Amino acid sequence: MTDTTNPDPTRLNGTPAQPPSPPSSPPPDFSGWTCPAPLRDHDKIVMGHGGGGSLSAELVEHLFAPAFRNEVLDGLGDSAVFALGGARLALSTDSYVVRPLFFPGGSIGDLAVNGTVNDLAMSGAVPAYLSCGFILEEGVALELVGRVAEAMGAAARAADVVVATGDTKVVDAGHGDGIFVNTAGVGLIPDGVDIGPRRARPDDTVIVSGSIGVHGVAIMSKREGLEFGVEIESDTAPLSGLVAAMLAACPDLHALRDPTRGGLATSLGEIAAASGVGVRLAEHALPVPETVANACAFLGLDPLYVANEGKLVAFVPPEHADAVLTAMRAHPYGREAVAIGTCVEEHPGMVVSATRLGGTRVVDMPLGEQLPRIC
Numbered sequence: 001m002t003d004t005t006n007p008d009p010t011r012l013n014g015t016p017a018q019p020p021s022p023p024s025s026p027p028p029d030f031s032g033w034t035c036p037a038p039l040r041d042h043d044k045i046v047m048g049h050g051g052g053g054s055l056s057a058e059l060v061e062h063l064f065a066p067a068f069r070n071e072v073l074d075g076l077g078d079s080a081v082f083a084l085g086g087a088r089l090a091l092s093t094d095s096y097v098v099r100p101l102f103f104p105g106g107s108i109g110d111l112a113v114n115g116t117v118n119d120l121a122m123s124g125a126v127p128a129y130l131s132c133g134f135i136l137e138e139g140v141a142l143e144l145v146g147r148v149a150e151a152m153g154a155a156a157r158a159a160d161v162v163v164a165t166g167d168t169k170v171v172d173a174g175h176g177d178g179i180f181v182n183t184a185g186v187g188l189i190p191d192g193v194d195i196g197p198r199r200a201r202p203d204d205t206v207i208v209s210g211s212i213g214v215h216g217v218a219i220m221s222k223r224e225g226l227e228f229g230v231e232i233e234s235d236t237a238p239l240s241g242l243v244a245a246m247l248a249a250c251p252d253l254h255a256l257r258d259p260t261r262g263g264l265a266t267s268l269g270e271i272a273a274a275s276g277v278g279v280r281l282a283e284h285a286l287p288v289p290e291t292v293a294n295a296c297a298f299l300g301l302d303p304l305y306v307a308n309e310g311k312l313v314a315f316v317p318p319e320h321a322d323a324v325l326t327a328m329r330a331h332p333y334g335r336e337a338v339a340i341g342t343c344v345e346e347h348p349g350m351v352v353s354a355t356r357l358g359g360t361r362v363v364d365m366p367l368g369e370q371l372p373r374i375c
Helices: 054-068 108-121 142-159 214-224 240-249 263-275 290-299 318-329
Strands: 080-084 087-096 126-137 162-171 179-188 205-208 255-257 278-282 313-316 338-344 351-354 360-362
Touching: 087 108, 108 126, 108 142, 108 179, 108 240, 126 142, 126 240, 142 162, 142 179, 205 318, 214 290, 240 318, 255 263, 263 278, 263 313, 263 351, 313 318, 318 338
Parallel strands: 126 162, 278 351
Antiparallel strands: 080 087, 087 179, 126 179, 205 313, 205 338, 255 313, 278 338, 351 360
16 A cells, blocks of 8 residues: 655655664774873873872872871972971982983982982982992992992082992892982981972062973983984082072072972972962073973973973072072072072962963973983
8 A cells, every 4th residue: 555645755754764773883992902191090000100290299199198197298398307306307218210320421320319419408408418229130240330339429429428328139130120229318407497399489489590401301312322413411410509509698498399300390380289379481481402402302302391400490589589590600500590480379289381472381290201211
């Protein structure tokens, strides 16, 4: 019997009929895929946890801090600050796993001394004594171990600190990477000095002591055999003398940080988050050497996130900024010191940069690290 109400069987009520749906396909299987950037939701340690960025911060905040919770640790500065026997002391420890062991401008031995000295200095302390722990892989040449030890001794004498105690462990071949070094240090904080990441205030002037990104690019160029026309040397150096000169010009320095892992961006982000201020940078004022800028452009890196080993960033009351800059520029490790920005009440806890084109970009903390194994 013919349907006279719908003469065209391909149309329903004047609307074209839809063809039947094909059988549904099973969802794609992504279980064997990997992501080049580590995801935050995981149950194993990834390399990004050691990069000094937000993954490192989360590891400390959610795993280590709850396990060790105490008032001294809660400060989360470059070194712990506490009173003992009527004196205010700073205590810091760090481990060094850099590859290669020797690089233009330094070695793992220099880093081990200077890194701990600088962590103490960022609390305003005068570094005094260090401990030294060597973890050696079976089969490493004694001559190489001796060279690292000699470099550490020379760096300690240059920083005017004493390596007072130490330890040595040997692991099976294949269970290490030649030489790892751990150092801890203690120093005395002068009366009246109170420096910490929570003390940054609106209107503070943000000062960096010199060129940024040098150490990370020096390590990468040596490790990967890259040439950029001129050899780039690490900026590793002890900064306690520079900090002493700054304190002489302004005893009320608010915050100091040596921007190592994660670079300047991470250090600024940590201080902004701890103090609740916003930080506004002037991109044109950032001291990025041409060699570093060219290398970063070639490698696809941002100099703000590349590690330094002989630089510091300071948050200084605005009325003392000129005096501090003058004192820094008179010191060998602060000759290139420059003001790069200001603390503001807007966007608390966030760092932004005013670009050369008149815009503004957010300078976020990195997830992990652009250059692994650089300190």
